[in-house]
Amino acid sequence: MVDIATRPPIDWSTPAARARRKSRYAANRRLQAYGIAAISLAIGLLGILIISLIATGYSAFVTTRITVDFPISTEYVNPEDPARGNYRAVVKAGIEELFPNVTGPDERALGQLLTNNTQFMVRDAVVADPSVIGGKLSLSVPASDPFDQLNKGLVDRNTPEDERRVTDQQIQWFDQLEAEGRVSTPFNWGLFFNSDSRFPELAGLAGAIVGSFYALLVCFLVAFPIGIAAAIYLEEFAPRNRWTDLIEVNINNLAAVPSIVFGLLGLAVFLNFIGLPRSAPLVGGLVLALMTLPTIIIVTRASLKAIPPSIREAGLGIGASKHQMVMHHVLPLALPGILTGTIIGLAQALGETAPLLLIGMNAFITSPPGGILDAATALPTQVFIWADSPERGFVALTSAGILVLLGFLIIMNSIAIFLRQRLERSW
């Protein structure tokens, strides 16, 4: 042992001491560099993801439309009953008027320029405004997928004719229409207001958005009250014993269970045992609620724990019962934290795909659900369906669907951040 009092004064300027300091600073800088490198890598990868999504998805946000003047002759449409006219012939006549010189088998190839559903669109327009019968209806209809791609420059005109989906002749017709000013490229509102379709130019997310909304609504209505009740009991009332510990550990473990397991549970219990309808947002919501429940319980308990004991003492000290103390003082103060956690839990549920696949929310459904018992898809499963579809147009739609999903997630997380900053108080 060296006696501290008799030790000679330390020389801090020896080369060895200097080297020690130098290596200490170097280690500091290295640690910082590792951190910056890690963050840059993460941001870079995220940037690449977003950029690639936008690069492939942006084209789905606009659509190609061709304006055609359809002659609505009384020969095909009965003014008494406009809904039952021969609109196939009307469309044919409209196209013939544009290209009077094209006849025979070429006419069929010409018809492929417009979307398959043109006749129904014309019918709906006529039913909505029967006064056009006998006159002309100028309607802008979506171009079919290959010409949509052509217009967006996604079809290379230099590839040999037999290797692309549009013939030289068709390209020539399309260019002619463009020269006449009949081709327009407006914003694709159909992406948000149409439901799924076999034709990419008509497919939209409306059904998926409504389906996701219903599923999240069910999820919230089930998971929020149950989660809060469970958390309040565990945090404020439960005796500290082995059973409580066991429940706690299991709730924490439940949060880490793979989501597909919840899907299997939903399939076995809600569909096969209880017999709820397949593909319904009700079942999707219940399965998502099971998944969100642990998150809500954990977040609520953390928020309750963060309320200072002095508030509880103040309540009890004035003669409030435990129930009054919790409901009047602790819970209102914990609510901002609970809401924030719940929204983040719901955002997680919004992006969840695997359990919904198992309960059939990836079916092909062409109209938005009218309620929680109708068959529906959800946003992530819709992306899944589109990613699986062969048509070229679905590639862009898949990316666009992901962007819309990310948009909703960003909105939900922003609300959570806003709530936290707005309602959080300090004492």
Place this chain on the structure above:
Amino acid sequence: MNDASMSAEMTANLSKSLDFDQAAKPKVVAKDVNVFYGEKQALFDVSIDIVEKSVTAFIGPSGCGKSTFLRCINRMNDTIEGCVVKGGISLDGDDIYAPSLDVVELRARVGMVFQKPNPFPKSIYENVSYGPRIHGLARGKTELDEIVESSLKRAGLWEEVKDRLNEPGTGLSGGQQQRLCIARAIAVSPEVILMDEPCSALDPIATARIEELIDELRANFTIIIVTHSMQQAARVSQRTAFFHLGILVELGATEQIFTNPSDKRTQDYITGRFG
């Protein structure tokens, strides 16, 4: 009847052994109170009586059990996991640890002011009206307004806050917050007010105001105050109890405790030899 005769008997016994004013009526009587936190015993056979409408101060070094004993009187120790109280404490002759006793009612009769001012993060009005509201002490808004006003007046806070009753109580200064907590406690008309070092988080001026207030409140309430400051005990209390290592060493008139303590430990403590 039985209760009355019992408390009379206790009073007689205690006055004999402790030699204090025989006319004073005991409000709270504790008999052989032992408190355990799990394995650890915090209080040993504490027997004490608290005289009505007077201020009793508990003094003693840190960890001597004075706060523990204070919190036995309104059963705030119930909220502490593993805390066991043995022995009897009675309020006006009613055993407060009897199974039939409603702890909510007890805490309405025995109010408490804590070490750190802890107003609810709500408006000043709501802070004071909360107690009367949950106990149903006011019929209608006017009566509640009256209770709030008179409580704030008694706590000496009315003039400072009457124009901003709807502002949050947490926005007041520390001393004002503590007076708000006192107003909140007296709004339910308790019989006893427990104060757990009510001035330890306050500056000297705010402390002086609280001490004045305690002196005024003595006319209507039985007050028990735990304090670290012997000067404070000497200033505000009529009777003082000295605790040491979980034992009630000495109880007597404040003057006597500070000028002529009968126990050596008390003398050592008040002369600053330990603690």
